Amino acid sequence: GAGVSQSPSNKVTEKGKDVELRCDPISGHTALYWYRQRLGQGLEFLIYFQGNSAPDKSGLPSDRFSAERTGESVSTLTIQRTQQEDSAVYLCASSTKFGRGPAPNTGELFFGEGSRLTVL
Amino acid sequence: QKEVEQDPGPLSVPEGAIVSLNCTYSNSAFQYFMWYRQYSRKGPELLMYTYSSGNKEDGRFTAQVDKSSKYISLFIRDSQPSDSATYLCAMTTSGNTGKLIFGQGTTLQVKP
Numbered sequence: 001g002a003g004v005s006q007s008p009s010n011k012v013t014e015k016g017k018d019v020e021l022r023c024d025p026i027s028g029h030t031a032l033y034w035y036r037q038r039l040g041q042g043l044e045f046l047i048y049f050q051g052n053s054a055p056d057k058s059g060l061p062s063d064r065f066s067a068e069r070t071g072e073s074v075s076t077l078t079i080q081r082t083q084q085e086d087s088a089v090y091l092c093a094s095s096t097k098f099g100r101g102p103a104p105n106t107g108e109l110f111f112g113e114g115s116r117l118t119v120l
Numbered sequence: 121q122k123e124v125e126q127d128p129g130p131l132s133v134p135e136g137a138i139v140s141l142n143c144t145y146s147n148s149a150f151q152y153f154m155w156y157r158q159y160s161r162k163g164p165e166l167l168m169y170t171y172s173s174g175n176k177e178d179g180r181f182t183a184q185v186d187k188s189s190k191y192i193s194l195f196i197r198d199s200q201p202s203d204s205a206t207y208l209c210a211m212t213t214s215g216n217t218g219k220l221i222f223g224q225g226t227t228l229q230v231k232p
Contacts, residue, residue: 004163033219040128042208042222043164056219091163109220111163 002026004112006092012118013082021077021115025094032069033093033109034077043091049075082119089114123147126209126223135232139196143209143223146190150211150221153185155194158206158225167207168194199230 005024013019025032030051035043045059049069060066064082069075079086093109126143133139141155152171156164168183170176170192176183182195192211196203206227210220 035222040224042124042126042224043210043220045219045221048219059219093163108166108169109164111165113161113163 004092004094004110006090006112006115008115009113010116010118012120014120015084016081018078018080019082019117021079021090021092021117023075023077023092023094023112025073025075025092026110028072029094029096029110030072031095032072032075033095034067034075035091035093037089037091037114039088046077046090079117082117084119087117087119089116121146122224123221124209124211124223127226128224130227130229132229132231133199135199135201135230137199137230139199139203139228139230141194141196141207141209141226141228143192144190145192145211145221147211147213147221148187148190149213152212153183153192154210154220155181155183156208156210156222158208160205164208196228199228201230201232204229 004026007022011019032049034046036046037043047060047067048056064080067077091111091114093111095109124143124145155168157167158164168181170183170185173185173187180197184193206225208225209223212220
């Protein structure tokens with residue numbers, strides 16, 4: 001497909017279980033982002049990958065959260081020992097390198113539809 | 121205090137009304153300002169983008185940035201029911217990555 005693809009679209013899990021969320025970015029996009037959106041809230045930055053550079057992990061809320069990306073393709077966000085406060089929609093976005101878009105810095109992130117996580 | 125403040129609404133207006141959506145921010149280093157629109161159970165999509173201060177118009181939409189007041193606005197003219205969505209402001213510092221700081225989002229309903 002042409003857009004950012006995320007799976008699963010919905011995940012219900014029990015407290016204490018590990019979950020893995022997957023993101024397929026738009027082909028050719030070198031930058032990939034994970035954001036979290038709690039109910040009725042804005043988007044909270046989690047982590048950013050740009051090519052082969054070290055990822056910016058400054059938004060990860062705890063060491064239970066981790067993410068990997070293979071080259072400039074698929075990324076997985078892993079949450080270990082899930083807690084109820086982890087319930088949210090996890091959004092992935094991709095972009096050309098910021099500032100390298102078709103127009104001078106369009107700032108356009110292309111988002112997937114998200115993975116809705118419910119921790120019981 | 122959050123870096124970006126946005127009234128969550130909800131805001132309900134009749135079709136054809138002019139809508140004003142606003143955000144305030146505290147970080148004077150922000151240089152790039154965006155408005156994203158998010159339909160229910162969808163990912164956000166970029167609506168407007170502005171660099172530094174000034175106005176930008178695109179059809180029925182106008183974005184304004186007042187850096188001296190740390191205040192940005194989005195105006196929607198002749199609002200339509202299809203404009204019903206959540207509108208999120210976002211911003212980032214000059215030269216930064218696409219690590220955007222988002223407002224809480226304002227939910228807008230345009231009634232026919």
